[in-house]
Amino acid sequence: MYKAPIKKEVKEEILNKVKEGKDTVPAIAKMYGISSEAIYYWLRQGVGGVTSQVLDNNRLRKENEALKKIVAELLLDQKMGKKSKYGQ
Secondary structure (H helix, E strand, C coil): CCCCCCCHHHHHHHHHHHHHCCCCHHHHHHHHCCCHHHHHHHHHHCCCCHHHHHHHHHHHHHHHHHHHHHHHHHHHHHHHCCCCCCCC
8 A cells, every 4th residue: 555755844743743742652653644663763864862862851751740640649648648559
């Protein structure tokens, strides 16, 4: 099955969404009807270490959000005098 090449403007829009970290690469790929491998390939074609920095930054941002959620649950449990589901 042949797919027409993606326009440069659309490619740049996709890469900007990835760099902003507002969504995951697979979600963005699904939104645009392309494979996530294509996006990772475009990122690798970019400037040297920028790709790994972008992906690391996105991963760390999501990890930070998850940790904040855990801390908030622990503080709420502590205020309510409950035993934590995290073993404390």
